[in-house]
Amino acid sequence: MTRDQVEIVLVAAGGAVAVGALGLVAARLLRARSLRWQLVLVAVVSVVSVLVGVLGMARLMFLSNHDLGVVTLVATTAATVAIGVSLVLASAVVRWSLELRDQVRLVGGPDGVYGPDDAEGADDAGAARGSGVAGSAGPVGPAEFQALAVELASARERLAEARRREQALEESRRQLVSWVSHDLRTPLAAMRAMTEALEDGLAVDPERYRRQIGSEIDRMVRMVDDLFELSRIHAGSWQLRPEPLSVLDLVSEAVAAADPVARTRGVVLVGDVADGVEVVADPGGLARVLSNLVMNAIRHTERGGRVVVSATARGELVEVAVSDGCGGIARTDLERVFDVGWQAGVARTPERTEPGGRGAGLGLAIVRGIVEAHAGRVSVENRGPGCRFLVELPGLPGVPGRPEAVAG
Missing domain, CATH: 1.20.58 (Methane Monooxygenase Hydroxylase; Chain G, domain 1)
Known part of the structure; x- marks a missing residue:
């Protein structure tokens, strides 16, 4: 240089x-x-x-x-x-x-998740990912700013969905408290009336009153047990103890336990399970799932109807289906079937024609909680004369064989 x-x-x-x-x-x-x-x-x-x-x-x-x-x-x-x-x-x-x-x-504005002047932003947020815009604001500067705007729109969508789920859960909790209060108050009032009648010597058939009181007590005990089970599932404290299980044995036990109730109601209960189907699951939990589904199917099937419990292995999944003759569920209610406290009937008064009366609408919610705890999925669809509840669980693929009749 x-x-x-x-x-x-x-x-x-x-x-x-x-x-x-x-x-x-x-x-x-x-x-x-x-x-x-x-x-x-x-x-x-x-x-x-x-x-x-x-x-x-x-x-x-x-x-x-x-x-x-x-x-x-x-x-x-x-x-x-x-x-x-x-x-x-x-x-x-x-x-x-x-x-x-x-x-x-x-994001997180006072009116729900969106701000007061952003009613249209929620509808446009989905288009932001493809066009590089966020909400309804249009392109925002260079690529980095556009990417940030898209992420903001996505965050708003996720927060909106979380808020909707939170509101739905809160509404479900309020309804559950209201429904359970009603379902507990009704048998308590009946038991008080029957107890006073027994004490005053006004009971025409004291022994029938005592049996009825015992039935109401059993019903309340089942309701409290369901509430406790559901709270454990939602709190994540329900412990799985999985082990290899024969689906044929599980279905056989569920059908045998529910068959007396089915006969009392004039319902035909049949088990149809492929031989050699096995699943790795918690024995008590899966037994509870089958019991709830079978009893629910019997409860809503008309006299002379038919309830079929079937199971088969499909690849790495085990499918257990319970089909009934309930007449079907309204399309608007299909998505609510597994909600806490949901019941098909409008009236909340227990049905005396049914052993123990109706529950509090917790059985199917417990089914979903247990199945999802097993990394499975439960769904329902209208099929034939009624509904078909399908439980899909990870399993050990068996060798499909001749379906064996369990009971009926």
Whole structure:
């Protein structure tokens, strides 16, 4: 490197260092101000550093006053234009950041999840992923800002869905408290009346009154047990003790236990299980699932109807189905069947024709909780003369064989 080149580098570096130092001082003073001034400051430091270097070298070159003026005018004009462009870009960046700030404010706003003026934003949020827009605000600056806007729109959707689930759960809890209170108050009032009749000697058939009191007590005990079981499932404290189980044995036990009730109601109960089907599950939990589904099917099947419990292995899944003759469920209610406290009937008064009366609408909610705890899935559909409840569980694929009749 020649001496002239070294001198040029030193002059340019000296001017740039001096301007950069002043820029750092200015940046510290402006650190709490708008981003606009920070961005303009970067452009000013860059342009002025070049301008100082050019003017310094022009003086060292002993240019004439005319030439020096030309160089100065050209450099100053270029610096002015550059600073103007930086102002425009800085204003745009500030505007984009303000738009993002407005979108952030909409997340968790007072009106649900969306802000008060964002009724349309929820509908447009889904389109943000494909078009690079968030809500209804349109494109927001460079790619990084657009990506952030899309993430904000996605977060708003997730929060909205979480809020809806929370509200649905809260409504379900309120309904459950109301329904359980009613279902407990009814047998308590009946037992009080029968007890007073027995104490006053007004009971025409004391033995029947005692049997009825015992039946109501059993019903309340089952309801309290269901509530306790459901609370354990929802709290995550229900412990699974999985072990290899024969589905044929489980269905046989469930059918044998429910067959007397089915005969009393005039319902034909049949088990139809493929030979060799096995599943890894908690014995008590899966037995509870089958019992709840079978008893529910019997309860809602008309006299002379038929309830079929079937099971088969499909690849790595075991499917257990309970089909009844309930006449079907309204399409609007199919999604609510497994909700806590849901019952098909409108009346809340227990049916005396049924042993122990009706429950509190907790059985199917317990079924779903236990099945999902096994990493399985339960669903319902209208099929034939009634409904078909299908439980899908991870299992040990068996060798399909001749279906064996369990009972009926």
